[in-house]
Amino acid sequence: MTQLTPQDIRALRAESPGLRDRDFADQHGLSEAALLAAYVGETATRIKAHPDDVMQSAQQLGEVMALTRVPACVHEKVGVFEDYHSGAHACMMLGRDIDTRMFPSHWQHAFAVEKPTDNGVQRSLQVFDAAGDAVHKIFLREGSDLAAWERIQPSMIIDDQSQTFTGAPRTPVEAAKCNPEKTDVLRKEWARLTDTHQFLRLCSKLKMNRLGAYRIAGAPFVRQLAVESVDEMLGKVQQAGIEIMIFVGNRGCIQIHSGPIQTLRPMGPWQNVLDPGFNLHLRLDHIAEVWAVEKPTQRGPAISVEAFDKDGGLILQTFGIGKEGRDSRAEWKAIVESLTPLEQEAFA
Known part of the structure; x- marks a missing residue:
């Protein structure tokens, strides 16, 4: 061409x-x-x-x-x-409204x-x-x-002001990677987690990635949900009026919303959150796998709903907010437990 x-x-x-x-x-x-x-x-x-x-x-x-x-x-x-914080491998913006994690190499x-x-x-x-x-x-x-x-x-402004762009080849999304021989080790060490950030280090150590670990961990750590459960979850969060955290991130930046969901407006294959200060546009038809995940922490269990595309790419993660004075974690747990499970777990 x-x-x-x-x-x-x-x-x-x-x-x-x-x-x-x-x-x-x-x-x-x-x-x-x-x-x-x-x-x-x-x-x-x-x-x-x-x-x-x-x-x-x-x-x-x-x-x-x-x-x-x-x-x-x-x-x-x-x-x-x-409230910007620089770092060699990761930078953070911890503002009241704009909350991001940035990875400079990208x-x-x-x-x-x-x-x-x-x-x-x-x-x-x-x-x-x-x-x-x-x-x-x-x-x-x-x-x-x-x-x-x-x-x-x-x-x-930089010196290079050329109109041509030669990009490097795209790095493909890493497909689910698991190590079934290490399932017992995964479950044992998962139960010992004290912070959610330890999870990816555990996966790396066991030569797995996030989705691969979910596919073999089993209860009580994960439960596979129907792909429709993400939309179901958004509706139940809206109805309950609770606050959640919604993470969306590519390799170079993760952006976080913390708060309620007030207005849902579906349009074709998209589900849209259209709130003052926060919009989310989600292609429901691109969701291929959904997992309810529980990780132990020093502050109690961190419960999330996580959606992946057909290539194994993470689309979004949602967590309940648990902070003094506005602890919604019990209500969030109830919502997650009520979500429609996958009829037959494809990766059990």
Whole structure:
């Protein structure tokens, strides 16, 4: 296939102005970063991509919308970036509204974008991995600080302002990986966990991954649910009025919502949470496996509902919130226990 030039990309884009960037890129075999690069010098500027640089700028912009996605789910939070913590392998933004975990090795390319729309200029900072797939996006809103936007640009710009983009090959999603010979060890050490963060280290030690471990662990640690149970769970959380945590993350960024679910609005294959300050767009038809998971911690059991796609990629995780003064964990546990199980466990 002949590689599209920046001029080709711009001409094709002009023919389909209504398509979302991601949909246009997929339709033409491009990465989103390649699409943006074609507009460098026009509506896009290449900028520093490290979280330290991007987040230092983001904290000056006032109220923005932060977006993190995987193919089957988009997670959007409105608020102010605050309380940033840098780290060699992982960085954190622990703000009241915007709560993220960022992994710098995957923050490889970034652009400041000023895109004309019917509603005025849409301004954003967009970060991509080595393959050119979106890691994290920050969109300015009506109340954002435009003076800060102008002020941060000069210090962010990099020397390379080319319109071409050559991405690295995409790293495929790791399929479920289990080690049945270590099932007894997995169950024994799972029961000894004191923090949820210890779980992935345990999986690594036993040469498994998250989904592979779930498939062989069995009760009381996991229970496989019907794929419809995610939508069922969202509805029950909405009805109960409890607060939960919803994690959506790609390799470079995990974004977390903590709070209630007020408005659910299905549209075709999508289930949408449309709340002030939080939107979630979930492709229900892309859910292939769902697991109810319980991990012991020093604060009591951490109970989650976790959905995976057909390739074994994690779509989202949901947990109950247990904090002094608003402990909803008992109600969350009851909801999880009420969810429809898979009629026949495919991986028992």
